[in-house]
Amino acid sequence: MDGSDQPGSQVAHTTAHHAKYFAWELTRRRAASEEDRLAQSLFDASVDLNPHQIDAALFALNNPLSKGVVLADEVGLGKTIEAALVLCQLWAERRRRLLVICPAALRKQWAQELSDKFNLPVEVLDARTWHRLRESGIYDPLDRDVISVMSIHFAARMEAHLGAVPWDVVVIDEAHKLRNAHRKSHETGQALKRALAGRKKLLLTATPLQNSLMELYGLTSLIDEEIFGDERSFRTQYSVGEGNIQSLRRRLQPFIKRTLRRDVLEYVPYTQRHAITTPFSPSEQEVQFYELISAYLQRDFSYGFPSRQKHLVGLILRKLLASSTEAVVATLEAIRARLQCLLDKQTIDEEWIQQLIESEDLDEELLEEDGPPAQAADGSPAVDYALVREELAELDEYLRLARNIREDQKSHALLSALQQGFERMGAMGAARKAVIFTESRRTQDYLARYLEAHGYAGKITTFSGGNQGPASTGIYQRWLAKYTGSDRVTGSPAIDRRTALIDHFRQESEILIATEAAAEGVNLQFCSLVVNYDLPWNPQRVEQRIGRCHRYGQRFDVVVINFLNQRNAADQRVLELLQDKFHLFDGVFGASDQVLGQIESGMDFEKRIAEIYDRCRTPGEIESAFAELRTELDADIQARMQETEKLLLEHFDADIHDLLRSQKERAESQLDRITRFFWWLTQYVLAGQAQFDSAKLSFDLQTPPVVQAPPGAYQLIRKGETPPEHARVYRLTHPLGQYVLESGRSLQAPQQSLTFHYGSHKPRISMVERLVGQSGWMQLSLLELDSFQHEEHLVFTCLTDAGEVIDQESCEKLFYLLATTTDLQTSPPMELQANAQRQLEATLSRALELNDQFFQQERDKLEAWADDRIASAEQALKDTKLKLKGLKRQARMAFSMEDAQRLQQDIRKTETEQRRQRQDIFAVEDEIEARRDALIAALQKRLHRASRNQSLFVVRWSVV
Numbered sequence: 001m002d003g004s005d006q007p008g009s010q011v012a013h014t015t016a017h018h019a020k021y022f023a024w025e026l027t028r029r030r031a032a033s034e035e036d037r038l039a040q041s042l043f044d045a046s047v048d049l050n051p052h053q054i055d056a057a058l059f060a061l062n063n064p065l066s067k068g069v070v071l072a073d074e075v076g077l078g079k080t081i082e083a084a085l086v087l088c089q090l091w092a093e094r095r096r097r098l099l100v101i102c103p104a105a106l107r108k109q110w111a112q113e114l115s116d117k118f119n120l121p122v123e124v125l126d127a128r129t130w131h132r133l134r135e136s137g138i139y140d141p142l143d144r145d146v147i148s149v150m151s152i153h154f155a156a157r158m159e160a161h162l163g164a165v166p167w168d169v170v171v172i173d174e175a176h177k178l179r180n181a182h183r184k185s186h187e188t189g190q191a192l193k194r195a196l197a198g199r200k201k202l203l204l205t206a207t208p209l210q211n212s213l214m215e216l217y218g219l220t221s222l223i224d225e226e227i228f229g230d231e232r233s234f235r236t237q238y239s240v241g242e243g244n245i246q247s248l249r250r251r252l253q254p255f256i257k258r259t260l261r262r263d264v265l266e267y268v269p270y271t272q273r274h275a276i277t278t279p280f281s282p283s284e285q286e287v288q289f290y291e292l293i294s295a296y297l298q299r300d301f302s303y304g305f306p307s308r309q310k311h312l313v314g315l316i317l318r319k320l321l322a323s324s325t326e327a328v329v330a331t332l333e334a335i336r337a338r339l340q341c342l343l344d345k346q347t348i349d350e351e352w353i354q355q356l357i358e359s360e361d362l363d364e365e366l367l368e369e370d371g372p373p374a375q376a377a378d379g380s381p382a383v384d385y386a387l388v389r390e391e392l393a394e395l396d397e398y399l400r401l402a403r404n405i406r407e408d409q410k411s412h413a414l415l416s417a418l419q420q421g422f423e424r425m426g427a428m429g430a431a432r433k434a435v436i437f438t439e440s441r442r443t444q445d446y447l448a449r450y451l452e453a454h455g456y457a458g459k460i461t462t463f464s465g466g467n468q469g470p471a472s473t474g475i476y477q478r479w480l481a482k483y484t485g486s487d488r489v490t491g492s493p494a495i496d497r498r499t500a501l502i503d504h505f506r507q508e509s510e511i512l513i514a515t516e517a518a519a520e521g522v523n524l525q526f527c528s529l530v531v532n533y534d535l536p537w538n539p540q541r542v543e544q545r546i547g548r549c550h551r552y553g554q555r556f557d558v559v560v561i562n563f564l565n566q567r568n569a570a571d572q573r574v575l576e577l578l579q580d581k582f583h584l585f586d587g588v589f590g591a592s593d594q595v596l597g598q599i600e601s602g603m604d605f606e607k608r609i610a611e612i613y614d615r616c617r618t619p620g621e622i623e624s625a626f627a628e629l630r631t632e633l634d635a636d637i638q639a640r641m642q643e644t645e646k647l648l649l650e651h652f653d654a655d656i657h658d659l660l661r662s663q664k665e666r667a668e669s670q671l672d673r674i675t676r677f678f679w680w681l682t683q684y685v686l687a688g689q690a691q692f693d694s695a696k697l698s699f700d701l702q703t704p705p706v707v708q709a710p711p712g713a714y715q716l717i718r719k720g721e722t723p724p725e726h727a728r729v730y731r732l733t734h735p736l737g738q739y740v741l742e743s744g745r746s747l748q749a750p751q752q753s754l755t756f757h758y759g760s761h762k763p764r765i766s767m768v769e770r771l772v773g774q775s776g777w778m779q780l781s782l783l784e785l786d787s788f789q790h791e792e793h794l795v796f797t798c799l800t801d802a803g804e805v806i807d808q809e810s811c812e813k814l815f816y817l818l819a820t821t822t823d824l825q826t827s828p829p830m831e832l833q834a835n836a837q838r839q840l841e842a843t844l845s846r847a848l849e850l851n852d853q854f855f856q857q858e859r860d861k862l863e864a865w866a867d868d869r870i871a872s873a874e875q876a877l878k879d880t881k882l883k884l885k886g887l888k889r890q891a892r893m894a895f896s897m898e899d900a901q902r903l904q905q906d907i908r909k910t911e912t913e914q915r916r917q918r919q920d921i922f923a924v925e926d927e928i929e930a931r932r933d934a935l936i937a938a939l940q941k942r943l944h945r946a947s948r949n950q951s952l953f954v955v956r957w958s959v960v
Helices: 016-027 039-044 051-061 079-092 104-118 127-135 152-157 159-163 187-195 214-223 231-239 245-252 284-297 307-321 325-343 352-360 364-369 385-404 409-428 441-452 470-483 493-507 539-547 569-581 602-615 619-636 639-649 656-685 735-745 808-814 830-892 897-943
Strands: 068-071 098-102 122-124 147-151 169-172 201-204 273-280 434-437 460-463 511-514 529-532 558-565 690-693 698-701 712-716 728-730 752-756 775-786 790-800 819-823 946-959
Touching (some): 016 790, 039 656, 051 068, 051 079, 051 656, 079 169, 104 122, 159 187, 201 214, 214 231, 284 307, 284 325, 409 529, 529 539, 558 569
Parallel strands (some): 098 147, 169 201, 460 511
Antiparallel strands (some): 698 712, 775 790
C-alpha cells in the first residue's frame, strides 16, 4: 500500500478513512484480557522478545483489579524485559506514574535497559540527585513524566514521599529480599508496605521460596493484605505438617507465574561456560608485603582509622591486596595522611573513606557499610602521639616495600592466560575479544599500561564509573562526531560515553579492562572471554560479571579465567567455594537459583569471608573456618523446600511448548499488522513533507511538523535490524510518531464512497475475495467503557446491498486494500444505524461479561480471605483451650503451695482470655463479613460506571 498519492485523486490510495482507522487501532486503550494488549510495547521494543516474556507480561496486566503479581522465572529468562514490557505498555497508555525499586547495584542496569531497549525516559534517584533536583526548583522529583529508579533502602527512607503518589505500577526487583516483610521487625519491608499500600506492584524474583512457606505469605502480603488472612491462619492451613499444598497452589495461581529454563529451550539457545584456572606464585617481596599488611589489619587498635571503620577498611585493603600493589599504595597513603593530620593536630576529613571508595571505583554498596561519623565525646582518651609516630614509621616502611615491587607476578600470569583464552576463541570461531574485570581503578590503569607494553598496544579500551581519562575522552569525541544527528546520541554525556566505549571495544579493540561499573547495565554478548583479574567474594557480583557476556544473544561458549594464588590458603578456599559450591564457572546456566538465592545479601557473604581473613592466622584455622561456612550453606539448601516449590509453582501443563509457540505466532502477527498500519498512516499524514522508501521502510523528512523531530533520515523500527548510522529510529513513542498518531485520530473522514481495489492485491485475502463485485454501507464506531479500567473498542458495522451482515474481521481486512473515493449523494439506510446499535450493545455486553470474570475472581479472593480471618479467630480460641488444659494438668501435679497458687492465677487469666475470645469471635465474624461485603459492593459499583460511543465515519463501499 502506498500512501504517497494525494487524497481525492482517482489513483487508488490510502484514504482519510484508512488513516483514521489505523490511528485509532494503534492507540486505543485495550481491555486487560485482549490478546494484543501488549501491541504497542512489543512494536516499540528494540529487543527480540521471547514468547514466555510476552506471556509473563500479559499475566501481569491481565486482571485490572489485581494489586499485583510475582514474576518468578528462573535466572536468565529475562524478568527485567518482562517488567519493562509492562512499563512500556502503561507508558503507551499514557499512565506515567511508574517506579522501579531494586538493589543499589542494579539501578544503572535498569535505567540502561529501559532507555536503550524501550526508549523510555528514566532517572536514577538517590539522596544526592533528590537534593540537586530540589535545589534546581523541582519541588517534587517524583511528580514528573519520567520513570524513577531507586534503591530498596532509599525507597524505604522516602516512605512519606512514595505514599503520596498514586503509582500506576511499582516494580520491585530481587523481591525475595523482602520475603519477611510481614514481620514487624523487618523495618524496610514494613516501610514499603505502608508506602505502597493499595498500589499495583510487580515483584520480580528467581527464588520466591527458599526456606519456609511463610516467605510466600510475606511476598503476597507485600502485594495485597487481602490475598491471605493473618499469619496464624496461613501457618495453620499450609505450614503445619504436610499442609494443603493443592489448595495453596490454587490460591497462588492468579498471583505468581514461574517459567523454567527447560520450558523455553526451543526459543532461548544457551551456550556453555568453561573455566580456566591460572595459577601464579607471588614473589617473596609480594608475600612479605601481604603478611605485613595482614598483620596490621588484625591489630585490635590502630590510629590509622576509626574503630567503627576497622572492618570496612580491612575489607577494602584485602580486596586491593588481591588486586595489585599499586592499588594498595593509594589506600596506605590515605591512612598515612590521616595519621599525619592527627600528629599535626589538624582537622581530620571524615569523608576520607567515601572518597577512597569512589576514587578506586569500588563497589558502591560498600558506602552503605560505612556508619555515621563518630561524635567527639567529652573526656575522650588522650592521643598517644608516640604511638602515632610509631605507626607513621611503619606505614612509611610498608610504602617503601610496595614501591620496590615494580610488577606483580599475577600480571605476568595474565599474559599467558590471555594467550590461552584467545586460542580457545580462535578454535571456536569466536571474535578475539576479552573483558578483564578488576575491582580497582588503579589496577585498571596499571594493567592498561602493562598490556600496552607487552604486545597489546592500541588494542586496549578501559571502562570505569566516570570514563573521564584522555583516551576515553578521545574515543567519545570521535564517536560523537560520527553519530551526531542520529538517535545514537542521547544527549546525556555519561550514557553516550558508555556507549562510545562499548562501540569502540566491539569494533576496534581486543581487550576491555573494566571496573565493577561494567558489571551493571552493559551488554557484551559479542565477547566470550571473561577474565576475573580480581575475584569478588560476593557470588552475586561474580554471576553479574559473567552474565554481561553469557546472556541471550551469545553465539559461542563463554570461557571464564580465574587466578589462583598458590601461596595464599584463604584465596584458594574462596575460589574453591565459588567454583564447587556456587557452580559459577561451568555448565549452561551458571549459578543455580537455589544456591545463589540462599544468600540474603552478597555483601553479608563478603563480610563472612572478611571475618575469616581477619580471625584466622594459620592454614589450619582457615581450612576449618571455610569448612564451617560450607556446612552452613549445605544446611540452607533443603531438598524438601525445593520439592514444595516444584509442587506449588511449576507448570504441570504438558502443552506448555505448544502454548508458547502459539504465543510467538500471535506476537509476530500483531507486529506485522502494527508495522503495516503505522507505515501506511505515516505515509498519509506526512505526504508532501517526506520522501518515502517503502522497500526499506525508511523516509527522509524534509519539512518537520514538530520541533522535536529534526529533518533527516528516519528508519521504522524493525526487530533484529540495526538502523543505518545516521538514521533516527522511528517508533510509536517518537515525537514524530506521536504527531502522526494524533493527526490521524483527529482527521476529518467525511461520508464518501470508497471503492476498494482487490485485483492488484497480493497475497490473496480469502474473506475479502468473496466480496469482489459487491457493495453496501459501513460504519466504524468507537465504544468507550469505564469499568475497572478505561477501555476503547472499535466496532465495524457493515451491510451489503442484499442485506447481508459482514463480520468485523472482514471489515478490518478491507482496509488492507487501496481505495478510490468519490463524493456521496445518498444517505445511509436506517438499518445501518439500527444494526450498529445492536453491535455496540453486543460488544458492551461481551466486555462487561469479561470484566465480570475479574469481579468473580476478586470476590473469590475476598471470600477466602474472610474465611482465613475467621478461621484464625477460631484457632486462637482453640489454642487458648489447649493452653488452659495444660495449665490445669500442671496445677494438679504441683509440688508446692507456691507453684499451685501461681498456676491458679495463670488459669484464671487464661479463663478470662477464653471468655473474651468466645465473645469476640462473633464480633470478628461480623466485622470481617461487613468489610468483605463493603469491598464487594465497591467492586460492583465499578463494574459499569459509564459507557459512551461515537461514530468515527460512515462510508458507502464496493470492492472491484
